[in-house]
Amino acid sequence: AQRVTQPEKLLSVFKGAPVELKCNYSYSGSPELFWYVQYSRQRLQLLLRHISRESIKGFTADLNKGETSFHLKKPFAQEEDSAMYYCALSPPGGGSQGNLIFGKGTKLSVKP
Amino acid sequence: DTAVSQTPKYLVTQMGNDKSIKCEQNLGHDTMYWYKQDSKKFLKIMFSYNNKELIINETVPNRFSPKSPDKAHLNLHINSLELGDSAVYFCASSHGTVNIEQFFGPGTRLTVL
Numbered sequence: 477a478q479r480v481t482q483p484e485k486l487l488s489v490f491k492g493a494p495v496e497l498k499c500n501y502s503y504s505g506s507p508e509l510f511w512y513v514q515y516s517r518q519r520l521q522l523l524l525r526h527i528s529r530e531s532i533k534g535f536t537a538d539l540n541k542g543e544t545s546f547h548l549k550k551p552f553a554q555e556e557d558s559a560m561y562y563c564a565l566s567p568p569g570g571g572s573q574g575n576l577i578f579g580k581g582t583k584l585s586v587k588p
Numbered sequence: 589d590t591a592v593s594q595t596p597k598y599l600v601t602q603m604g605n606d607k608s609i610k611c612e613q614n615l616g617h618d619t620m621y622w623y624k625q626d627s628k629k630f631l632k633i634m635f636s637y638n639n640k641e642l643i644i645n646e647t648v649p650n651r652f653s654p655k656s657p658d659k660a661h662l663n664l665h666i667n668s669l670e671l672g673d674s675a676v677y678f679c680a681s682s683h684g685t686v687n688i689e690q691f692f693g694p695g696t697r698l699t700v701l
Binding site for chain 2: 510518519520521522525560562566575576577578580581583
């Protein structure tokens with residue numbers, strides 16, 4: 477079954493500390509993985525996707541197919557990073573085309 | 589301003605009523621979606637339309653009926669509202685259906701009393 481697991485409901489760190497938001501997925505194939513972010517009172521927006529291999533706002537995520545993980549990392553957290561983060565999986569074509577399967581989200585709180 | 593827009597932003601109504609939420613995108617996308625975010629912030633796909641054709645219809649009660657008059661609009665009509673329908677409903681759109689970024693609307697917070 478297709479599933480995205482974010483084991484931490486809440487992650488609280490101090491400003492300047494490293495951050496790692498965990499994401500594991502279950503899918504037999506090569507899905508596309510995404511991280512979406514929802515800042516307070518704002519709409520959900522794409523943060524990054526594994527295929528582009530870019531760093532956005534200092535965040536990176538590496539797809540580890542062996543561990544079926546796509547953890548989101550940032551070396552030095554900032555207060556403005558406080559938000560809800562969702563890991564999402566998109567099946568590679570066919571089947572339920574186009575839908576994103578979301579994890580339950582991790583709320584990141586960065587304290588001053 | 590190019591975006592995905594939803595109306596209304598907030599909707600408070602009584603159990604048993606029928607209500608609609610509208611969604612419009614001016615991004616030129618051909619695929620639109622409805623997601624439900626429950627009180628625990630869990631997001632789940634409800635429907636997806638590609639070029640006005642339904643391509644995903646997850647297990648939702650048939651009281652929920654999406655309608656797509658054209659590629660830029662996907663409205664959600666809900667009959668006989670129940671307490672459990674209270675949630676935030678997000679509309680999204682994308683260009684194509686495979687492995688692409690989805691652009692989300694601001695959400696509609698529905699409260700059923």
